[in-house]
Every structure is written in C-alpha cells, then in structure tokens.
Amino acid sequence: MHIAIVHNALTGDSTPDEADVKVQAAAVEAALRRRGHRAEVLACDLDLERMRRQLIDAAPDMVFNLVESLAGTGRLIHLLPTLLEAMGVPYSGASAEALLFTSNKILAKQRMIAAGVPTPPWIGPDDARRPHRAGRTDARSHRWIVKSVWEHASVGIDAGSLLTGLDEEALWTALARRAPLLGGACFAERFIDGREFNLSLLQGPGGPRLLPAAEIRFEGFAADQPRIVDYRAKWDPTAPQYHHTPRRFDFSDADRPLLTSLAALALQCWDVFDLRGYARVDFRVDDQGRPWVLEVNANPCLAPDAGFAAALAQAGIAFDEAIDGIVRC
Numbered sequence: 317m318h319i320a321i322v323h324n325a326l327t328g329d330s331t332p333d334e335a336d337v338k339v340q341a342a343a344v345e346a347a348l349r350r351r352g353h354r355a356e357v358l359a360c361d362l363d364l365e366r367m368r369r370q371l372i373d374a375a376p377d378m379v380f381n382l383v384e385s386l387a388g389t390g391r392l393i394h395l396l397p398t399l400l401e402a403m404g405v406p407y408s409g410a411s412a413e414a415l416l417f418t419s420n421k422i423l424a425k426q427r428m429i430a431a432g433v434p435t436p437p438w439i440g441p442d443d444a445r446r447p448h449r450a451g452r453t454d455a456r457s458h459r460w461i462v463k464s465v466w467e468h469a470s471v472g473i474d475a476g477s478l479l480t481g482l483d484e485e486a487l488w489t490a491l492a493r494r495a496p497l498l499g500g501a502c503f504a505e506r507f508i509d510g511r512e513f514n515l516s517l518l519q520g521p522g523g524p525r526l527l528p529a530a531e532i533r534f535e536g537f538a539a540d541q542p543r544i545v546d547y548r549a550k551w552d553p554t555a556p557q558y559h560h561t562p563r564r565f566d567f568s569d570a571d572r573p574l575l576t577s578l579a580a581l582a583l584q585c586w587d588v589f590d591l592r593g594y595a596r597v598d599f600r601v602d603d604q605g606r607p608w609v610l611e612v613n614a615n616p617c618l619a620p621d622a623g624f625a626a627a628l629a630q631a632g633i634a635f636d637e638a639i640d641g642i643v644r645c
Contacts, residue, residue: 318354319643320376321345322367322396324383325359332551333469340382340618347639348380355380362387364399371405378643379407384468384615389499391466393419393615408642409593410614418589418614421465422503428609431588433581435609436600439484440491440503441465455484459507461544462491464498468613470547472498478507478542508600508608512545514563515582516596516616516627518638519645524586524595526579527627530563563623565630577607585612593642596624 321344323337341357348355356374360367360383371379379400386392397412410418417423428435439455460479464472472494479490487504495502512532517524534543537560548555567575582597589612596616601607616624620635628638 317377317643318375319348319356319378319380320371320374321348321355321357321380322360322383323357324385325361327388329388331471333471333547334385334388336551336617336619337382337384339620343620343635344380344382344618344639347636348643350636351640353640353643360386360396362392362395364395367396368399368403371400371403377406379405380643381407381409381615382618389466390419390464390468390471391499410589410591410595414589414591414614418591418612419466419468421463421611424589424612427588428585428612431584433584433588433609434607436506436508438503438505439487441501455487456481459509460487460504461507462494462498462502462504465501465503467499468611469617470545470550472502473544473546474548475542475546477546478544479504505610508602508610509543510603511601512543513578513599513601513607514596514623514627515578515599516594516624517582517586517591518594518628518633518641519592520641521645524583524591525631526582527624527633528565528630529567529575529578530565530623530627530630531567533562533564535560535562563626565627574601574605574607581607581609585609589614593645594624594638 321341323341326335345355345357358370381397383396384393386395394412394416397407397415400407401412417427422441425435425438462477491502491504514530516527518527532545537543545561549557549561552558578599585597591614596613598610599607600610618624625635628635
C-alpha cells in the first residue's frame, strides 16, 4: 500500500509535546516500510487547500493520521480527518467526530455521564462566559485540579493546578486566571487522590483488543508533593518527576477485580465514542477502590518510548505488527 503519514506542521516555537510528533512519524514510517508499504511523510497546517492538493498529487491508498493539533491548538484536531472524509480518502484511527468529542474534555465527560460511565464532577469551562456547571456542589469542601478543555499531553498542568479550600466564586476567578495558560478555556475537575491507570486498546479483526493495564507509580514523592503526571513529568528530562513516574504492568491477585472493572469501562468508552484503530483510556481509582474515567485519548502517542508502545510490548505485539494492523483494519 502507498500510505501518506500526515502530522501537524512544526515551527520554531513548537513545544516539546508538539515536536514529539516528528518522532512518531519517523517510527511509523520505518515500521510501514519494514512491512513492505510505500510511505511518505507530509506536514499539515491551516492551509487545508494546499493539503488537499498535496494529497491529490500523492494519491495515497490511505492516510496515517498523526495530526494532534493545528496552529498550536488541539481544538482543531478534527479538521484534517474532516477534510479526508470530504475527499473520500481512507485514514487510520478515530473519525473526525470521535476526535472532536474526545479532544474536548467537557463534551467527552457529558457523553460519558449520559452513558453511565463514571467521571469526576467538574465546574467550568471558563472561556469568559461561564457556560456550564456540573450540578450543585460545595466547592470549598473538595480539592480540584484545573485542566485545559482542549489541550492534552498535560499541557499547563503543574503543582499550581491543584486548588483547595476555594468557594465557587473564587474557583471561577482561578479558572479565569489560568485559562490563558491552558489554550484559552479550562475547567476544574474534582481531584481523585488515588491510583492512576492507563488502558490501551488496539483494533483487531474481531473488535478492540485490550492491552495490559499500566499503573503510573509516584515513587519518592514527598508527602506534600501532588501525585499527578504534570507537564514536566512527561516532557522535561531534567525534572525529578520525569524519572519517578514509571509505569508498571505487574499486579497481585488482589487487583484482579479492579482490573476487570477498568477493562469493562475501557471497552464501554470504545463503544460510547465509536472508536477505531487504537485508543487509550485514563483512570483514577479513589481510596474506596472506585474507578473514574478522566479522559479518552483517541490518538495516543505512538513514539516507541510512550505508554502505548510499552503496552504493546507487554502484550507480545511487535510495534511493526501493530502499525501494519492499524492501516489494514
């Protein structure tokens, strides 16, 4: 097959999480070539007419979609697949609609609530309007974590993202203050101070296949240090948390009921958002053992050192085999 690998165009101002897409594109290209495909890499920006002409000239059998943002914002993630659908060009991964609904964390949470999937309560988003509040709540009695509505990869998350002891008015003020750091719109989610898990899924001939569950460990964290995977933990090799938040895949028999619950919820999310190709569902588990879905990532990172590749290895699936399967499903 002739496959065009399309990623978001980078600039001199691209952040580490954005620049990582070049690593992914190189890894996917190499894997496809080793599997006998003809592959070329194209960069996409907001000039969608130019992108359309490039695809017409290249005439690929399909596109491997690695676009994670456009013009530096995740809220445009669905534009390339929308273009591809209009052109009738097959492409890998989730549909434009699924990418839109999973990338917007509020739309995702609303859909999960409607489907009976447990997700933490929230207040927001704040984009200078206050359009939503998820039910009545005593804000002061809870701890909150402030997140971007649209951006992923822990963009804008640091120790200051955790807020405690604020009434609702003060919480709205904090959201307005942090919004510019978080893509212009953010919300406060009730913080689940517990264990963190990632469950990856890979589509196969018989439907989605669950890969081994991964738990994020917070090793050597001080008592007052927030147990969160913040931006530096993901992208800054000089940060201590980068080296002290490893994944583990080994669990005791006591965790089997929990892992079964996580697996069922991950599969439910796959159906709720009509996912395809590959995905990852992120969880927190509270001190009562109750799982909560934080996010559904319809286009998880495919870098060889990322969590999805680690889960493939644990399942005994070669990276090249998985990439080949993604383009054929």
